[in-house]
Amino acid sequence: MPATHSTRMLILGSGPAGLSAAIYGARAGMAPIVVQGIQPGGQLTTTTDVENYPGFRDVIQGPWLMEEMQAQAEHVGARMVWDHIVEADLSRRPFRLIGDGGTVYSGDVLVIATGAQAKWLNLPSEEHLKGRGVSACATCDGFFYRGKKVAVIGGGNTAVEEALYMTNHSHEVTLIHRRDSLRAEKILQDRLFAHPNxxxxxxxxxxxxxxxGDPEGLVGLDLRDTKTGEIDRLEVEGGFVAIGHSPATELFKGKLALDADGYIEVETGTTRTSVAGVFACGDVMDKVYRQAVTAAGTGCMAALDAERFLAEMEFEASAAA
Ligand SMILES: Cc1cc2nc3c(=O)[nH]c(=O)nc-3n(C[C@H](O)[C@H](O)[C@H](O)COP(=O)(O)OP(=O)(O)OC[C@H]3O[C@@H](n4cnc5c(N)ncnc54)[C@H](O)[C@@H]3O)c2cc1C
Structure with a gap:
């Protein structure tokens, strides 16, 4: 018989969004259970220097920040469980999640904080240089390339926005696109083409x-002409892959309203999803900002929205009784 863990507030995901929801949920007395998934601490555990999370004058390390967030959540009463969820039943409350070993987690409310993963080109050389010149986030890492030549790879809105953002740091930004026109919105294209750098x-x-170089890092890109097959080298010290993100929403297809890109839709200004009692926060519902601090902010919102939802349900139940 598989074990069942029940709680008032079930949180799926242990990145900045899930752990911030856990801190607020625990302090509101909801004894949250956080199902951590295969990446405890989330995306920030895959990076080193973090310079933009408020509260720290010196550069901090992503994995350290996430250990501290987890410790804080546990300190105020959240419980962490290591499991990967393979099935979700949102058809009735309490909601049920099932782990890959069959363990059942049930929650009166559910906070989804499963994040999103950047898409990569999947080249061995890309993997080798990730964090040493190759990045998928200009907002996160652009500052480390001040005064250096950089390239942004892609042709959609994200690529154009990242190229424009990089002009804050670099006088020589090259956008590389495998086709002869961009998919980005016209207004963004106009700003891109007008930019002198x-x-x-x-x-x-x-x-x-x-x-x-020594220490080893990115020194250039070998670019293949998609028409002639000819290879040319472009000298750059930063390469930003900006070909989109995949939100981790496979579990919720057909169960929650998702937008055309697969992100969970929430009511404007809240974290409420299309199912009452299910809340979404962090990168899984935010394709615009995608930062640790915004994920933490929406995690806080989700816990507060969830707490209010439960209070209303409990008030209605007691009034009816
Ligand atoms: C290399 C890199 C560097 C970055 N640098 C910065 C930076 O300097 N500053 C900054 O602000 N932001 C940075 N970011 C962005 C930041 O990490 C994200 O915006 C933030 O982590 C999003 O938080 P989240 O909680 O929404 O999701 P995530 O951090 O993606 O966490 C998702 C969580 O969901 C869990 N999960 C997913 N699916 C399941 C499942 N089926 N079952 C159980 N659990 C599941 C995962 O295990 C994980 O714990 C960086 C990102 C990357 C990749």
Whole structure:
């Protein structure tokens, strides 16, 4: 017989959104259970220097920040369980999640904080240089490339926004796109083409991220012309892959309203999803900002929304009785 864990507030995901919801939920007396998933601490555990999380004058390390958030959540009464959820039943309350070993987690309310993962080009050289010149987040890492030549790879809104953002740090930004036109909105394209420090290389695909220097880092990109097959080298010290993100919402297809890109839809200004009692926070519902601090902020909102929802339900139940 598989074990069942029940709580008033069930939280799925242990990145900044899930752990912030846990801190607020625990302090509101909801004894949250956090199902951590295969990446306890979330995306920040895959990076080193974090310079933009408020409260720290010195550079801090992503994994350290997440350990501290978890410790704080546990200190105020949240319980962490390591499991990966493979099934979700949102058809009635309490909601039920099932782990890959069959363990059942049930919650009067559910906070979904499963995040999103950046899409990569999946080149071995890209993997080798991640965090050493290759990044998927200009807002996070752009500051480390002050005064350096950089390239942004992609052709959609994200790529154009990242290229424009990088002009705050670099006088030489190259946008690399494998086609001869961009998918980005017209207004963004206009701003891109008007910018004196951005040039676009059309019909080019990255063949290889080139390593060099001591300590080793990115020194260039080998670019393949998608029409002629010719390879040219572009010298850059930063390469930002901006080809989109995949929100972790596979579990919720057909059960919650998702937008065309698969992000969970929430009522404007809240974390309420299309199912009453289910709340979403962090990168899984935010394709615009995608930062640790915004994830933590919406995590706080989700816990407060959930607490109010439960209070209303409990008030109605006692009034009816
Ligand atoms: C390399 C890198 C560097 C970054 N640097 C910065 C930075 O400097 N500053 C900044 O503000 N932001 C940075 N970011 C962005 C930041 O990490 C994210 O915005 C933030 O982590 C999003 O938090 P989240 O809680 O929404 O989701 P995530 O951090 O993605 O966490 C998702 C959680 O959900 C869990 N999960 C998913 N599916 C399941 C499942 N089926 N069952 C159980 N659990 C599941 C995972 O295990 C994980 O714990 C960086 C991101 C990356 C990748």
């Amino acid at each position: 951005i040039r676009v290389l059309w019909n080019k695909a990255v063949d290889r991220f080139v390593a060099g």
